[in-house]
Amino acid sequence: VSGFQMGDRVTVREATTLFHHRTQTYTRGRSGVVVEHRPEWMIPEDEAWGREDGRVEPSTWCAFASAICGPAIPGLSRTRWRPR
């Protein structure tokens, strides 16, 4: 079970990734709010090599204010990505 509660304010870690990952660059270091819990699954950093002993972690969905992530294109007020 995730240690985070709904509504908790969280910040995406800028952890070192040497190879495969699915933590979008534009979310790294940004803060958001926990809005949904999802089941545990193996994290991409391990699953991408088919490891049977890969790290399984609870998944948490976070909402970010698009203004925090900044406009993807200069002149546009929103990114193309929107919080769920």
Add this chain to the structure above:
Amino acid sequence: MSSITDVDTLQRGVIGLAPEPAARLDSPYSISNDFYAALRHVQHDVGGQPDAPVPYLDKEELDWELRTYVTCEVLAWRGVWNAEWRRRAENDLGETLYYGLPYYGRWITVAAKTLIDNRLISVDELAAKIDEVRARKEARS
């Protein structure tokens, strides 16, 4: 069998793929940490990058695309890989192949590479099968 002319044509095609370099990369003796971080960027992480609008096309899957999809799913069912492994393998193709190939072209290319990487088939066996299928298609037409 490739002729000299074919090699020249291929060489010109490859030269034509090269983008206009912002800075020529030629295996430098040392690089900064920031530069190394930029080099490690994974191709699929495109969110937030500047881009122009693209037209939305209501495209139907072609037969070879559906067969590719099923082939890759069956490989997963038989324990060869999983979807995340496939995505990683697509990134590992490098930017030129990643963006140059059609979507399902990427899938079938990494399926072949993964089968070879895992020593489930050999390069010779794959080449022989490609020749066999090509000969069969040419005989039909």
